[in-house]
Amino acid sequence: MDEKEVPSLAEIHIAASHLRSMSLPITPILTSSILNTLTGRNIYLKCENFQRTGSFKSRGALNAVLNAMKIDPNLKGFVTHSSGNHGQALSYAASIVKRPCVVVVPRGTPKNKTDAIEHYGAELVICEPTPASRTSTCLQISQERDFLIIPPFDHPDVIAGQGTIAVELLEQVPDLDAILVPVSGGGLISGIALYAKRINPNIRIFACTPEGKMLEECLNKQERLWPEPPQFLNTKCEACRLQQCGSLTFPIMCSLVEKQVFTVSDKTMIDATRFAFERLKLVVELAAGLSLGAIISQSDRLDSNIRNIALILCGGNIDLNEKLPWQQ
C-alpha cells in the first residue's frame, strides 16, 4: 500500500468531524446475550442499518461530496452508477450540499430501489445492464453536464468516510480484539482497517465474503488473481456481487487485513439474516447477514484469545414488499 494514496489518520478524523457537523448519527452498538452464548465471545453489533439512507454508504458519499465542494464550491453536480446503497447515499449527500445528482441504474432495477434513490432527489438515468454500459453512461453524463463522478469505493474520500465507523467503534467498545467486515469492493474494510490498525495494531480485521470471491487466495499471494473483465458472483447478496476488490482498496487490504477470510454460503447468510430479524429484532440486509453468519457458523476458527468482536451490520435495505429471503 502506498501511504500517499490512502487516507491518513488525520483525514479520517476530519471526515468524522465533518460528518458529525452534518448531523450524521453516531450509530449505536447493540449486544445480545444469545449471540454471545452461541459464539462464546462478546459480540458488539455496529448498527449501520440505522445509518442515514439505511447503510454505511452515506458516510463515504457525504465525505466525498463535502470534500469536493470545499475544493470547488462551484461544483455543478454529482453522478455515479449504482442500483443500490451507494446510489441512495450519493443522492442523499448531494441533497445536503444542494447540488443536482444523477444516478445511472441498469434497466430492470426493481422499483423499490429506484424509488429509494429518487426519494433523496437524484435524477435516474437508465442504462443497459452491463458493466460497460454503466461506466460509459456515467462518464458521458459527467462530461455533458460537468458533474463530478463519485465512485462507490475506490476513492480516498469515500474510504476515509467509511473509516469513521472505526473512529466511533474504538470509542464505543474498549478492548476490541477483532472486527468482522463484509467485503464487496473493499471500501468499508479499507477505511475501518486504516483507522483501527493505526490506533491499535493488535486489532485484527477479518473480511467476510460470499462464496467464489477468491479473496483469501488473493490476500495470501498479495496478487489480483481475479479474472478480467470483472465478474459477478452467483449470490443472493446483491450488495456483494462484485468479485474484484478495487485497485486502491486491495493494496490496503493486503497490508492490513487478516489473510484468513470468512467465506459464507448464501444459506448461512440467509439463516443469519433471519436470526437478526427473529432474535435480535433488527431489520438487516443480506450483506449484514454475511458477517453475522460468519461469526455464528465459524467462530471456532478464531483464536481463543479473540474475545471482544465487533460485527459491522452494514445496512438494512431489504425489500419488505416481497417475501423475505427465507420465505423464498
Next chain:
Amino acid sequence: MDEKEVPSLAEIHIAASHLRSMSLPITPILTSSILNTLTGRNIYLKCENFQRTGSFKSRGALNAVLNAMKIDPNLKGFVTHSSGNHGQALSYAASIVKRPCVVVVPRGTPKNKTDAIEHYGAELVICEPTPASRTSTCLQISQERDFLIIPPFDHPDVIAGQGTIAVELLEQVPDLDAILVPVSGGGLISGIALYAKRINPNIRIFACTPEGKMLEECLNKQERLWPEPPQFLNTKCEACRLQQCGSLTFPIMCSLVEKQVFTVSDKTMIDATRFAFERLKLVVELAAGLSLGAIISQSDRLDSNIRNIALILCGGNIDLNEKLPWQQ
C-alpha cells in the same frame, strides 16, 4: 386507587435491582431524525422489542416469580393462560428459577407461538378457545399440581416489574414530558405511571389503544363501562385484543393516566409497523405500531409544550414465517 394494593416506589426500585441481578438487559433508547421531523417533537424509542423473550412481559413475569420464590422457596411450579408474550415470559421466568411451568393455550394457537413458549421449557396444555375454558383449565392445573398462577397484568408484582421500564427511562432521557404506552390489560401503563408520576408529577402518561376499547369514556367517568362478560376487540393487534382493563390496573390508570386517549385504527397501526421496519430498521409487533401510529398520526393533539416524548415499543414478536401485515 388504594395505595395499599399497588406497588410502592420502593417495590419498583427493588424489582429493578432484582431484574438487573438476573441479567435482564436495560433496553436501549433509539432516536430517529425522520420521526422527530414527522412529529415536530423529540421522540425517544424505548426498545422493549430487544427485551428478553422479545417483549416487556419478561420484566413482570420474572419479578413475580422471584418474589414468589422468596416467600416460598419450595414452590413447586407456575402456571398461566396465554397464547402470547406473557406465556413466553412466564416460561422464561420459571426456567430462571428452575421450576416447571405450564402455559394453557387455546386450541388453534399458531405453531410459531407455541414453539416460542416451549422454547423456554414450559409444558403446553391445550384448552377450548373460550375465556371460561382458559380460566378453568388454568385453575385446575394450579390445584392438581400445586402450581402458583401468575396472571398477565392484574398482579402487584407484575405491575412493579413493568414499572422498571420507567426506572430506566427516567435515567436515560432527561426532561421527559410525556410517555405514550400501548394498553391492553393495563399492567404496562400502570407500572410506568406509578413510577414516573411519583418521581415527576409533571410527566404525562398517555394510553394508546385499538378502536372500540372505550378507554377514554371509562377514564373520564372513572367507571368500568365495559360490557360483561369481557369482550375481545375486532383488531389485528392480538396483544391488545382484550377490551377491559384489570380491576387492579384500572383504578391506577384513573388516578395517574391522562384522560385523553390515543385511539388508533388497524390501518394506522399497520402503517406504523411498516414504518418501523422500513425506516427505523426495527422489528416490532403491531402493539408497538400502536404507540408509533398514535404519535405519527395524532401528534397535533398534544400540547405544544410537550417536547420530549418516550414511546414504548413494547415488543417485537411478529410472525416472520408469514406475510408481513402490510402484505396481507
